[in-house]
Amino acid sequence: MKKTTKKLVAVLVALVMMVSCFSVASYAVWGKNAQGWRTADTMVILGDSIPSGYGMHGDPGNAYTLGNQFTFGHGGFVQGTYPQLVADELGVQNRYNYSRDAFRSVEIRRLLDPSYEAWLEQVENSQDHFISDAIMLIANVGLDERAAMQAEMQQTIRQADIIVLNFGNNDGGTYGFLAPFLKTMYYTYGLGLETSIAALRGQLQMVTSLEQMVQVLGGYADFMTEMEYGKQRFFQNYDAIVSILNQMNPNAEIYFMGMYDCFKDLNPQDNDIRKWASEQAWAMDSAINNYVAYQSPWAGKVHFVDCHEATMWQTADFLTPMYFVNFLISVHPDDAGHKYMAGQLLKAIHGVI
Numbered sequence: 001m002k003k004t005t006k007k008l009v010a011v012l013v014a015l016v017m018m019v020s021c022f023s024v025a026s027y028a029v030w031g032k033n034a035q036g037w038r039t040a041d042t043m044v045i046l047g048d049s050i051p052s053g054y055g056m057h058g059d060p061g062n063a064y065t066l067g068n069q070f071t072f073g074h075g076g077f078v079q080g081t082y083p084q085l086v087a088d089e090l091g092v093q094n095r096y097n098y099s100r101d102a103f104r105s106v107e108i109r110r111l112l113d114p115s116y117e118a119w120l121e122q123v124e125n126s127q128d129h130f131i132s133d134a135i136m137l138i139a140n141v142g143l144d145e146r147a148a149m150q151a152e153m154q155q156t157i158r159q160a161d162i163i164v165l166n167f168g169n170n171d172g173g174t175y176g177f178l179a180p181f182l183k184t185m186y187y188t189y190g191l192g193l194e195t196s197i198a199a200l201r202g203q204l205q206m207v208t209s210l211e212q213m214v215q216v217l218g219g220y221a222d223f224m225t226e227m228e229y230g231k232q233r234f235f236q237n238y239d240a241i242v243s244i245l246n247q248m249n250p251n252a253e254i255y256f257m258g259m260y261d262c263f264k265d266l267n268p269q270d271n272d273i274r275k276w277a278s279e280q281a282w283a284m285d286s287a288i289n290n291y292v293a294y295q296s297p298w299a300g301k302v303h304f305v306d307c308h309e310a311t312m313w314q315t316a317d318f319l320t321p322m323y324f325v326n327f328l329i330s331v332h333p334d335d336a337g338h339k340y341m342a343g344q345l346l347k348a349i350h351g352v353i
Contacts (some may be wrong), residue, residue, distance in 0.1 A: 029161055031091075038350055039091040040161040040185075044153075045083050046108050047099035047166030050257075053078025054101050055313060055332040063313045063334070066324050072101045072140060080335055082257075085342035090349070095211050096156045098149060100139035104170045104230075105237035106132050107139070112244045116237075131182045135170075157248045162349070165241070166300070167256040171234040172284040173262075176226040225306065227284060235291055242298040255348060256292045257341060258307045259285035260333035265311065266318040274318045305348045310337040 008029065008159035029041035045051050060080075075097050077084040087095045098111065109116050110132065120129040201293065221229070243340025245254060246306045263278040285308070293304035315330035323330070333341060346352075 033091065037089075041092065042094040042156065042160045042162075043083075043087050043092045043096070044156050044160040044163045044252075045091070045095075045097040045099050045166070046163065047257075048103045048168075048170050049073065049101040049320050050169065050332060051081065051083050051164070051166045052099040052101055053081045053083075053096065055253060055329040055334075056080050056338065060335050063329050064315075069329060073097075073099065074140065075099075080338055082333075082338045082342035082345060085339065086164075086345050086349075089342070090162075090344060092162075094156070094159070096152070096160075098153060099166065100141055102135050102138045102170055102174070103167060104175065105167055105234045105241065106171075107135055107141075108167055109237045109241050109303070111146070111153060113240060116240065127183070128311055130185075132181075133273065134182055134185060154248075156243060157252070160249055160252045163245055163249075163254045164257065164345070165254065168234050168238075168259055168288045169262075171230040171237075172227045172288075173281060175230045176223045179221070180227045224280075227280070234288060235296075238292065239296055239298060242296070242302060246298070246301060253303065253349070254301060255305055255345060256305045257305050257345065258289045258292070258308045258309045261285055262312060263318075265346075266315070266323075268317060271318050303348050305341075305344050307341050307344055310340055312337055 031039040033039050033043075049055075049072075053076065054071075054073055055063055055068060056078045057071040058068030077087055077095055083095075083097060083099075086092075092323055096274070098108075100107070106128070110120070118131065119125060136142075141149070242254065245252065261278055261282040263274055263281050266274050266278075268274070289306075289308075292302060293299060295303070310333045312332060313326075313330050313334045315326040
């Protein structure tokens, strides 16, 4: 009798565990409102400064205040941004924003993929590891917050009805601009620092080949080369990120917010350098948009949202001193731009486009 009771209890415990497992990787909780439009329970955002709300903390009539320029998004749904507008429209109760200013596909993948973190910690990848750590610090994501984000993401992604991806902007042009400075920091401090940290962790690896030495030392490259490197890195990381998301929650609907040309609306329009910058930016943006929409193995899983007409904050004429002062905010969507992006995403969710 005792054996029978123990077996019955064991079976019941196993059933409870199975139910728990299925509930963690829950099915999408979509509903409909009084107007017949879809509603959602849980939304997760993974991205960079656009969904984190950079430039949207100021007076709508004057974005270029010091307070706005020095306010960085940190996990909230900033009023007036497309994540907030869409979440409110869908009636989302559980909303999580893991977007941070300066994030690339590299930093997002690090939060999701332990094997990628292990790859970065290999001695030949010291430069990439140092640069990513520096970007994490720029984004104000220290080790403690990184660990907390990773732990929370393990739960929220599994429960999400909708996952919105909005990154790629910093993989190309932004990285191309920052690379010389970040690499100088690496050569000045990083080589020794990476070695010291590895030793403290008990993970010190010795360089055993010329090929490893070349990778460790790296080197400077021109802007266009860095852009191309960033684009190829995006392709690899994007596929890995979507694969992980699909494993964690195969029932979530995933949407990717398309790239836009951040030089397209600048004046004077007939400036030759502006035209060149716009052409280069759109070449990068189009490559990423086309990859996500058509070329990626996950093109059939991810819903691509076209955002190429997003408007940005008006600023001084191209290449004037005030243009450079206002640059960081001027490349981000303004109020109308966020409303446009929200509309595009809602159309995709509701199946209008």
